Amino acid sequence: MSQTVPQIIERCQALFEDMNFTSVKEWKAAVPGRKAIGFMPVYVPREIIHAAGMLPVGIMGGGDQLEVIQGDAYYQSYICRIPRSTLELGLTGRLDCLDGMLFPSICDVIRNLSGMWQILFKDKYVKYFDLPQNYQDGAGGTFYIHEMQVLREDLGRIAGKPVTDDALRATIALYNENRRAVQDLYKYRAAKPWQAPTAEVYLVLRAGMVLPVEDFTQLIRDYLAATDAVARSRRDNARIVLTGAFCEQPPLSLIKSIEMAGCYIVDDDFMLVNRWLLEDLPISGDPIAALATAFLSGSTETGAKYQPRQELKGRYILDAVKANAAEGVIFAAPSFCDPALLERPMLEAVLDRVDVPHIGFKYAENSAQMQPVREQAGTFADSIKLWSSP
Ligand code: SF4
Secondary structure (H helix, E strand, C coil): CCCCHHHHHHHHHHHHHCCCCHHHHHHHHHCCCCCEEEECCCCCCHHHHHHCCCEEEECCCCCCCCCCCCHHHHCCCCCCCHHHHHHHHHHCCCCCCCCEEEEECCCHHHHHHHHHHHHHCCCCEEEEECCCCCCCHHHHHHHHHHHHHHHHHHHHHHHCCCCCHHHHHHHHHHHHHHHHHHHHHHHHHHHCCCCCCHHHHHHHHHHCCCCCHHHHHHHHHHHHHHHHCCCCCCCCCEEEEEECCCCCCCCHHHHHHHHHCCEEEEECCCCHHHCCECCCCCCCCCHHHHHHHHHHHCECCCCCCCCCCHHHCCHHHHHHHHHCCCCEEEEEEECCCHHHHHHHHHHHHHHHHCCCCEEEEEECCCCCCCHHHHHHHHHHHHHHHHHHCC
16 A cells, blocks of 8 residues: 555654664564664765665765764863764664674864774774766766775675675665655655655755665655645645755754755755766666766765866856756855865855845754744745746
């Protein structure tokens, strides 16, 4: 029997709130010997984990439900919150179900966290997964292929059998399907944001951080079918792109506040691991080379990625505005997030040149006071409707 939107969202919400990762434990318990590997934002090639027969688990911090007690002792106060809450999850045993953790290169905070993890969790596999900053095949490509081969061999050793090319190709086919489903979800929301509120879309995407990829793809398809079957009322909201939230996630109440204040979020950069690669990957030939090529020449533009060509810097934000018929941009970034906040002035300059309205604020994953956000977003939406709309 097909599920309703409330049923689907209730399940996603339960997965989102479960700081004990029960679904991961259940997945492992279903077949003895199964293993799960955690990864932090922003991007890792989950295909290699899946092809090793393991469950990739996105660790997106502790949100606003976790009280951070021990984690604070490891960090100074003037950095973002996600490393402290992730440490708290680890130190309180909530991540014991993970057999390893990957820390992809995004900033020094994550790099340092990978070092702490190695010291604190000596019995677990820990890898700082370095991603190329040079996007040329000859330099970045060679480096990245090597990095992926090391991961592949490491996971093969933990699994007790090598990760074969055939397994990787089969996994790539599954992730191609998943990417298409995620793209369909984003296209649907951009076309009918009143039918797919971002608070719901977000929960569906978060569920994908703990579910096997096959289940995640089905979940998206079910949600799209369920929400399209029931007409919801359309509001005269401002269409906005939200950017800067690619690592530490905003609290769900912040997303809801922006929507309640009169904004339809028609594009965002939450959990970019889902949309980092833009196209289908070939399912024949060398699968590691295919992952490398897709990363170097077919991956998304974001503040989390180095763009060496000055004339292209920030163009992606304008492309997102145009592609989604957005009327404005909200810069929402975690406090002290260097990659997002250092990028912001350049992006603002790009928008200013073509008169795209924008506002910006900072958050922490446990921000509680939503009134200022509601006021800012509401005033922003009103100003767009009064002065910017044709
Ligand atoms: S939120 Fe920003 S500064 Fe903090 S770990 Fe993530 S990318 Fe680094």
